[in-house]
Amino acid sequence: MPALWIRNARVVDPASRRDGVGDLFARDGRIVASLPAAERKRARLVDARGLVATPGLVDIHVHFREPGQTHKETIATGSRAAAAGGFTTVVCMPNTSPPADNAGTIQYILDAVRRDSLVKVLPTGCITIGMKGEALAPIGSLKRAGVVAITDDGDCVQSNEVMRRAIEYAKMFDLPVMDHCQDRSMTESAVMNEGVMSIRLGLRGWPNAAEDLIVSRNVILSSYTEAHIHMQHVSSALSVDILRQAKAKGVRVTAEASPHHIALTDASLSTYDTNFKMNPPLRTEDDRRALIEGLKDGTLDCIATDHAPHTDYEKDKEFDYAPNGIIGLETALPVVLGVLLRENRFSLSRVVDLMTRRPAQVLGLAAGTLAAGAPADVCIFDPKEAWTYDARAGFSKSANSPWSGCRLQGRVKTTIVDGRIVFPTPAS
Amino acid sequence: MTWTRRHLLTLEELSLAEIEQIHATAAAFKKILQRSVKKVPALRGKTIVNLFLEPSTRTRMAFDMAAKRLSADVIAFDAASSSTTKGETLRDTAQNIEALNADMIVIRHSAAGSPLYLSRILGIPVINAGDGAHEHPTQGLLDTFTMKEHLGSLKGRKVVILGDILFSRVARSNIYALTKMGAAVTLVGPSTLVPHGFTALGAKVSHDLKSALADADVVMLLRIQHERQGHRHFPSLGEYTSMFGLTKTRASWLSPEAIIMHPGPINRGVEIDSDLADGDRSVILEQVANGIAVRMAVLYLCAGYQPENVIASTE
Numbered sequence: 001m002p003a004l005w006i007r008n009a010r011v012v013d014p015a016s017r018r019d020g021v022g023d024l025f026a027r028d029g030r031i032v033a034s035l036p037a038a039e040r041k042r043a044r045l046v047d048a049r050g051l052v053a054t055p056g057l058v059d060i061h062v063h064f065r066e067p068g069q070t071h072k073e074t075i076a077t078g079s080r081a082a083a084a085g086g087f088t089t090v091v092c093m094p095n096t097s098p099p100a101d102n103a104g105t106i107q108y109i110l111d112a113v114r115r116d117s118l119v120k121v122l123p124t125g126c127i128t129i130g131m132k133g134e135a136l137a138p139i140g141s142l143k144r145a146g147v148v149a150i151t152d153d154g155d156c157v158q159s160n161e162v163m164r165r166a167i168e169y170a171k172m173f174d175l176p177v178m179d180h181c182q183d184r185s186m187t188e189s190a191v192m193n194e195g196v197m198s199i200r201l202g203l204r205g206w207p208n209a210a211e212d213l214i215v216s217r218n219v220i221l222s223s224y225t226e227a228h229i230h231m232q233h234v235s236s237a238l239s240v241d242i243l244r245q246a247k248a249k250g251v252r253v254t255a256e257a258s259p260h261h262i263a264l265t266d267a268s269l270s271t272y273d274t275n276f277k278m279n280p281p282l283r284t285e286d287d288r289r290a291l292i293e294g295l296k297d298g299t300l301d302c303i304a305t306d307h308a309p310h311t312d313y314e315k316d317k318e319f320d321y322a323p324n325g326i327i328g329l330e331t332a333l334p335v336v337l338g339v340l341l342r343e344n345r346f347s348l349s350r351v352v353d354l355m356t357r358r359p360a361q362v363l364g365l366a367a368g369t370l371a372a373g374a375p376a377d378v379c380i381f382d383p384k385e386a387w388t389y390d391a392r393a394g395f396s397k398s399a400n401s402p403w404s405g406c407r408l409q410g411r412v413k414t415t416i417v418d419g420r421i422v423f424p425t426p427a428s
Numbered sequence: 429m430t431w432t433r434r435h436l437l438t439l440e441e442l443s444l445a446e447i448e449q450i451h452a453t454a455a456a457f458k459k460i461l462q463r464s465v466k467k468v469p470a471l472r473g474k475t476i477v478n479l480f481l482e483p484s485t486r487t488r489m490a491f492d493m494a495a496k497r498l499s500a501d502v503i504a505f506d507a508a509s510s511s512t513t514k515g516e517t518l519r520d521t522a523q524n525i526e527a528l529n530a531d532m533i534v535i536r537h538s539a540a541g542s543p544l545y546l547s548r549i550l551g552i553p554v555i556n557a558g559d560g561a562h563e564h565p566t567q568g569l570l571d572t573f574t575m576k577e578h579l580g581s582l583k584g585r586k587v588v589i590l591g592d593i594l595f596s597r598v599a600r601s602n603i604y605a606l607t608k609m610g611a612a613v614t615l616v617g618p619s620t621l622v623p624h625g626f627t628a629l630g631a632k633v634s635h636d637l638k639s640a641l642a643d644a645d646v647v648m649l650l651r652i653q654h655e656r657q658g659h660r661h662f663p664s665l666g667e668y669t670s671m672f673g674l675t676k677t678r679a680s681w682l683s684p685e686a687i688i689m690h691p692g693p694i695n696r697g698v699e700i701d702s703d704l705a706d707g708d709r710s711v712i713l714e715q716v717a718n719g720i721a722v723r724m725a726v727l728y729l730c731a732g733y734q735p736e737n738v739i740a741s742t743e
Contacts, residue, residue, distance in 0.1 A: 196628040200440075202540035202562030202597060272541030318518055318539035320560070 002044045003027045003035055004376060004419050009048030013055055014353035015369030024053055026376030029418035033372045044421075048380050051413055052348065055356040055368050056088025056119075056377030060178075061153075061232060061256060061304035062329065064090075064121065066112055067105065068097025073309040073397045075109070076116035078329075080395035081307070083423035085329040086379035086412040089120040089360070089367040090307075093153045094131070101126035101137040103145035110146055118422040119415075120377070122148045122365065127166045127177065131155040136166055143173045148363050151178035153232060154279070154324075156214055158184055160221065167227035176254075176363050178230040181214035181239070182206075182280065191320055193281040197266040203319065206281050208236035215239040219246040222253050230362055231255040233306050235280040237290030244299040254362045256304035257291045259328055259335040264288075264402065274315045274322035275402045278308065292344050295354060302359035305332045309398030327396045331389055333381060334408035341383075342409070348383070376419035385411040395425075431729045434553045437543045438563045439604040447605055451573050453725035453735040454718070456742040461497065461721055470728055470738070471500035474531040479505045479522070480557070482538045486692050486716055487557050487566070491534050494723035503530070522546050532731060535559070553730040561595045567691050568601030570722040572609060574715050575646055578687050583610035588640045589631075590615075590672060591650030591699050593622045594661070598691045599650060603631045616640045617672055620661040637672060641681040648689040649674055649699045665698055674700045679709070687711050 006024040013019075025035045025043075035043060064078035073081075075092075082090050092109070094100035100109060106123050113121040125142030129135045131152040139150055150170055156179060157163045167177045187206045192198050194205020211234070218229045219242060234240060234255045246253050260278065265285050268276045276282060294300035308325025315322050328335075336355065340346040360368030367377060391404035415423035429445055439447070460468060476495045480488050488504075495502045505525070518537070525533060532553045535543050540560030547554040558564040572582065579585055587606055593599045593615045603626070606613050613631040615622050626633055634640045641647060652668060662668050674688070679701070682688075688700075688709045696702040705712060728738065 196625045199594075199623065199625045200600075200629065202560050202600060272544055313517075316517075316519060318537065318542045318545060320539040 001029070001419060002042055003039050004046065004416065005035060005040055005043040006046045006048050006053055006378065006380065009051055009053035009380060011053050011370065012349050012352045013370040014349050015055065015357040016371040018370065019349050024370060024378065026419040029376055029420070031370050031372050031374045031376050046380065046414055051380050051382050053378055053380045054352045055370050056379050056415065056417065057086045057333065057355045058089045058359040058365065058368050059087050059305050059307070059329065059332070060091040060302065060359045060363055062090045062092050062307040063095065063309065063325070064092045065309060066096060067108055072311055074116065075112045075121055077395060077397040078307070078309070079117040079119045079121060080425060081327070081329040082119045083415045083417070083425070084395045084412065085331070086333050086381055086415050087119060087329055088377035088379065088415060088417045089122065089365060091122045091124060091148060091363065093151065094124050094126045095154050099126050099131050100124070101129050101131070103138065103141040106142060106145035106147055119417055120367070124149045124151050124178065126150060127152045127157055128162065133157045133159060133162060136162070136169065139166070139170055139175065140173060143175050147175070148365065149176040149178050149230070151180070151232070153178065153180045156180045156182040156184065160217060163217070164221050164225065167221060167229060168225045171225065171227040176228050176230050178232050179214065179218055180232045181211045181218065181234070183210040183213045186210035191277060191281070192269055193266040193283045195266065195284060197269055201269060201272065208238060208283065208287070211236045211280055212238045212242060215242050219243070219251055219253055223249070223251045226252060228252040228254070233258045233261060233280060233304065234291065234294070234300060235261045235283050235287060237287045240290045240294040240299055244294070244297070247299060254301045255299070256302050256359070256362070257295060257300045258304060258306045259332045260326060260402065262288060262291050262295070263335050263339050268402065272319040273402070274317065274319055275326055275400050275404070277319060277322055277324055278306070278326055279324035292339065295340065296344070296346065301362050303332065303336055303354045304359060305329055309396055310400050311398055315400045325400070327391065327398055327401050330394045330396065331401060331403045331408060333412060334410035335403065337383060337410040338408070376416060378416040379412060380414040381410060381412045383410050385409070387411050431734055434730055435543070435547045436555045436565050436726050436730055437547060438556065439565045439568045439601045440563065442608070444608045447569065447572070447608060449735045450569055450722065450725050450729065451576065453729060453738055454569070454573055454721040456739045457724040458718070458721040459742045467497050467499055469499045470733065471495070471498040471731055474500045474731060475503060475529065476500045476532045476534060476727065477503045477505055477525050477530040478534045479525065480536040481507045482536050482558070484536050484557070486719065487536065490716070490719035491557060491723050493720050494727055497720065498724055498727060500727070518542060518546070519549055522550055526550050526552055532727065555726060555730060558597055560597065562597050563601045564597040565601050566719070566723050566726055567598050568605040569726070570715060570719045571602055571648065571689060571691065572605045573722055574689065574711055574718050575687070577714070578711065579645055581610070582606065585611045585645045586614065586643055587611050587646040587648065588614050588616055588644040589648045589650065590637070590674065591617050591621070592652050593617055593626060593650065595621070595653045596650050600629070602648065603629050607631070614640050618662045618668070637678060638681055641678060644682060644686050646687050646689060647674065647682060650691070651693060651695055652699060669698055673698060674704060676701055676704065679704055689715060691715065
């Protein structure tokens with residue numbers, strides 16, 4: 001593999017406190033400080049004048065649906081969507097079919113990743129067998145098989161006792177536990193945020209309180225056991241407050257926010273468009289503002305997409321019957337740039353931090369920096385380019401995006417994994 | 429003013445003028461219904477499909493009757509014996525109905541928003557006959573039509589809607605129609621079934637039945653939809669009746685002119701005393717009768733005709 005020379009980029013790497021125009025070099029898949037002149041001549045040259053080069057983006061929350069739901073997405077198609085969105089490391093959720101609650105399924109996923117993936121796909125395992133919230137999954141074997149965290153994403157562990165034992169046990173392996181915070185007893189048949197909009201639309205509401213309760217529960221359990229719990233896709237203003245207080249006290253909790261929860265509100269639901277249906281649901285403007293505030297002051301650690309592909313025919317239904325979730329890998333960067341950089345005056349470095357170093361830190365991943373010696377995972381994008389996103393023309397197998405047909409600003413030009421260009425997609 | 433809508437999906441989106449056009453058309457049809465020959469040839473040769481995916485007695489029969497009075501052919505879609513039980517989607521079912529050359533579809537569905545969804549798929553008019561807890565526009569139209577017959581203008585009138593508001597599409601459609609017509613709406617019931625958020629729709633929320641009834645011109649009772657609630661919103665039907673049931677004593681708090689309404693089906697002895705349901709103030713059966721004329725008006729207008737044509741024919 002030839003060496004790589006990225007020229008004249010604005011290099012933004014919060015992990016090494018770098019933000020300035022310059023060059024980036026890689027040899028044998030790793031970042032190097034520079035290349036000798038002779039090597040430069042033979043290097044693969046990427047002209048990045050006017051573009052931004054950052055560490056490859058890191059997404060700790062995607063659904064690649066393999067095994068078992070490959071009509072929605074596969075590791076091959078999901079990884080191409082990731083590459084197109086500038087992501088070089090993604091963490092996939094275990095709610096596959098069968099669920100990834102045993103070492104064999106993890107091995108199957110890792111084999112598929114090795115065979116089919118363009119980017120680094122890291123698996124998670126279930127907290128409980130079948131994500132039923134009852135018996136603990138073989139967490140030690142899952143860790144040995146290669147999971148980077150455990151979670152029952154989508155099926156929040158309801159029993160406080162089971163959750164307590166899970167985090168206490170996982171702590172022994174230094175394995176983070178991620179939780180989708182939802183008190184199910186309060187959200188039966190719920191399909192959207194509970195509030196004025198759910199009253200208007202006559203749809204069943206999912207109250208913030210159902211999230212706030214489990215976030216509080218997790219803060220209490222983490223405080224009690226000193227085990228790390230990561231809150232997935234926080235959507236409620238009070239949850240942000242609870243986490244702020246917990247962090248101030250030194251409780252080992254972390255949290256993510258999704259691009260859609262910081263960009264959209266339940267006001268978008270007035271036409272019952274199922275591409276705005278997800279779990280947790282889009283909430284109010286007050287919640288949206290609180291999430292942005294939480295990202296600003298560090299209460300929320302990172303952005304994660306919750307990329308959740310579903311086919312047209314699954315989504316094209318009465319609102320009550322459509323599945324939850326939207327795809328997000330190919331739109332995350334421009335959407336987040338729009339909300340945080342342009343509308344809320346975050347620095348570019350801060351936005352990049354929330355999508356690279358910080359998510360990697362949450363799970364302790366060796367990713368998210370361009371320091372010499374790090375894997376040569378790079379995202380090169382044009383922060384100014386405006387383009388119209390067409391989900392159907394995208395790389396994901398599914399097209400369930402609320403942004404399809406929208407003008408977005410900021411576009412990924414090149415994605416590099418271990419010194420190899422993976423987007424634009426190499427000819428196979 | 430020309431009627432331009434092809435679909436009737438919600439009362440939220442109708443203007444006051446449109447509501448009045450429907451009422452005026454319904455009044456003309458009501459005159460026709462009092463003749464010895466009750467049928468008009470307006471929709472002769474048209475086929476209307478009643479796609480009822482949720483149980484209904486009154487609404488379904490009234491739409492059936494209305495279509496027949498307009499000389500349309502009516503096909504009733506029976507959810508129990510249809511392909512929906514074999515997993516056919518609403519889109520496919522509706523597209524098949526359109527392919528069979530139906531001219532209009534009347535839909536009742538437990539999923540809110542499904543009439544809007546169909547209207548975006550199909551090239552034929554879609555009439556909402558009740559969608560989940562969202563809206564029941566023809567019910568709101570016939571209720572306000574009935575109120576107008578008794579009270580004249582509804583401007584400044586006070587209407588109390590009492591009962592299970594949270595799960596009620598009838599309440600929502602009535603709130604929209606009544607507030608547009610200038611009436612003041614007060615929603616009364618247990619706090620778990622009448623959340624404060626309803627004030628955003630332009631209604632007042634109260635849990636004090638006595639003061640609400642004291643100056644009401646209309647009290648509209650709603651059935652407690654215990655099948656939708658999972659038994660958590662109030663302790664028991666008995667307690668509901670003891671707190672909010674319209675008993676004879678409570679009815680005596682009403683002014684003598686006030687009328688009692690109910691969209692049906694009524695649960696005698698639960699939300700309303702049996703004698704009151706049958707009493708002089710009750711207009712419950714008038715509501716049912718008016719349901720035919722109002723639905724004739726809706727079918728007629730959404731089929732592309734103008735109010736003047738039928739109004740002129742009765743003057």
